[in-house]
Amino acid sequence: MATVTTVDNQTQKMIDEIKELSKKRNAVILAHNYQIPIIQDVADFVGDSLGLSQQAAKTDAETIVFCGVHFMAETAAILCPTKRVLIPDLEAGCSLAASIDIDQLLAWKAEHPGAVVVSYVNTTAAIKAESDYCCTSGNALKIVQSIPEDREILFLPDMFLGSWVQKVTGRKNMHIWMGECHVHAAVHPSKIDEKMKEHPDADLLIHPECGCLTPYLDRVVRNGGNGKDVLKVASTEGMINLASSSPTKKFVVATEIGILHRLRKENPEKEFLPISAEMSCQFMKMITLEKLHRSLSQDVYQVTVPEETASRARIAIERMISIF
Ligand code: 13P
Ligand code: SF4
Numbered sequence: 001m002a003t004v005t006t007v008d009n010q011t012q013k014m015i016d017e018i019k020e021l022s023k024k025r026n027a028v029i030l031a032h033n034y035q036i037p038i039i040q041d042v043a044d045f046v047g048d049s050l051g052l053s054q055q056a057a058k059t060d061a062e063t064i065v066f067c068g069v070h071f072m073a074e075t076a077a078i079l080c081p082t083k084r085v086l087i088p089d090l091e092a093g094c095s096l097a098a099s100i101d102i103d104q105l106l107a108w109k110a111e112h113p114g115a116v117v118v119s120y121v122n123t124t125a126a127i128k129a130e131s132d133y134c135c136t137s138g139n140a141l142k143i144v145q146s147i148p149e150d151r152e153i154l155f156l157p158d159m160f161l162g163s164w165v166q167k168v169t170g171r172k173n174m175h176i177w178m179g180e181c182h183v184h185a186a187v188h189p190s191k192i193d194e195k196m197k198e199h200p201d202a203d204l205l206i207h208p209e210c211g212c213l214t215p216y217l218d219r220v221v222r223n224g225g226n227g228k229d230v231l232k233v234a235s236t237e238g239m240i241n242l243a244s245s246s247p248t249k250k251f252v253v254a255t256e257i258g259i260l261h262r263l264r265k266e267n268p269e270k271e272f273l274p275i276s277a278e279m280s281c282q283f284m285k286m287i288t289l290e291k292l293h294r295s296l297s298q299d300v301y302q303v304t305v306p307e308e309t310a311s312r313a314r315i316a317i318e319r320m321i322s323i324f
Helices: 009-024 037-042 049-058 070-079 102-111 125-129 140-145 159-169 189-198 213-222 236-245 259-266 289-298 307-322
Strands: 027-032 045-047 063-067 084-086 116-120 133-135 153-156 174-176 203-206 231-233 250-254 271-274
Touching: 009 027, 009 037, 009 289, 027 037, 027 049, 037 259, 037 289, 045 049, 049 063, 049 070, 049 307, 063 070, 063 289, 070 084, 070 125, 070 307, 102 125, 102 153, 116 140, 125 307, 133 140, 133 307, 140 159, 153 159, 159 174, 159 213, 189 203, 189 213, 189 250, 203 236, 213 231, 231 236, 236 259, 250 259, 259 271
Parallel strands: 027 045, 027 063, 063 084, 116 133, 116 153, 153 174, 203 231, 203 250, 250 271
Antiparallel strands: none
C-alpha cells in the first residue's frame, strides 16, 4: 500500500513556510533515510550518509540544512567550508560516533605505527582528521579492498560492520574497534530466523551495522548456503536500490524503521516488514518540522569545524566520496 503522509492545515502552513524560507535563503534541505516521514517529504534530497555527503559537496546552495545527526552535518561543513551548515537540533548525536574519542584513537595508532586508519563516517571531525580513509556502509568493502594487502588496517568504530568486511575480504591484518550502534546492535539472529520463517517468500535486507549479521552469515554457511540467495547486505540507499530493482515483492528489513517510509513510498506494490518496530534511533527522531522551521527562520544551529581539523578530515572524506 502506498505511503501518503496526510497533513492538517497547520502542518501544511508550516511546510509552505519552510519551502518559502528555504527558497529565500537559497538553502538546500538534506534528510537522512531514517528521518521522520514528514521531514523526508519536505526535503530536497533524501539519502544515506554517502549520498548526502555527495549532495553537500556539489550543491550551489548557500545554506545546507542537515536533517540528520551531528556527524553528518559536520561532514557537510568540512566539505563545504564556505557554506552555512545548520542542524535543527544540536542534541542529535550518535551512539556509534560516541564510542571512540580522539585520545583513544591516538593511543590505538601508537600501538600500531604505520597502520592505515579506516573510519566509518559515523565519527567526529577530530577522528576523521586522524584517519587515512573514511568509509560508509555503502563502500567499506571497496575501501578495504583498495588498501595494499601488506598494510595493517585499523577499522573503527563499528565492530559489526568491521567483522563483516573482514569476513568478506578475508583480511587477516585488520584490527577492529569494539564500538556499536545501540539500535543495530540489539538485533538478535533468532529474530531474523523467526521473521523469515513467518515470511518464507521474503528477501532479507540487512544493514551491516546489525549485531546479527555475522552470526547470521555463519549460520548460512553452516546450513550449506541455505538462505544465502535471499540475504542482501546494504547501506540504507543500497536497500532502496535493491528493493526497486528486484522482482521480489516482499522484504524483511533489518535497520532503523525510518527507512520504511521511502521503501513503501517508492514501491507501493511491494511489502516491507520491519525486523522489529522498536528499531528506532532517538537521535534521528529529534528533528521535527517545528525545529526545521526554526532552523531556517532563526538561522540555528550552525555547525562549524576549525579549518585546521577540517583540512585533514577533508582528505579522508574525499577519498570516501571518490570510491563508490
Ligand atoms: P547509512 O550510511 O547506510 O545511511 O547509515 C547511516 C547510519 O547512521 C546507520 O545507522
Ligand atoms: Fe548513530 Fe545508530 Fe542512530 Fe545511525 S541509528 S545515527 S549509527 S545511533
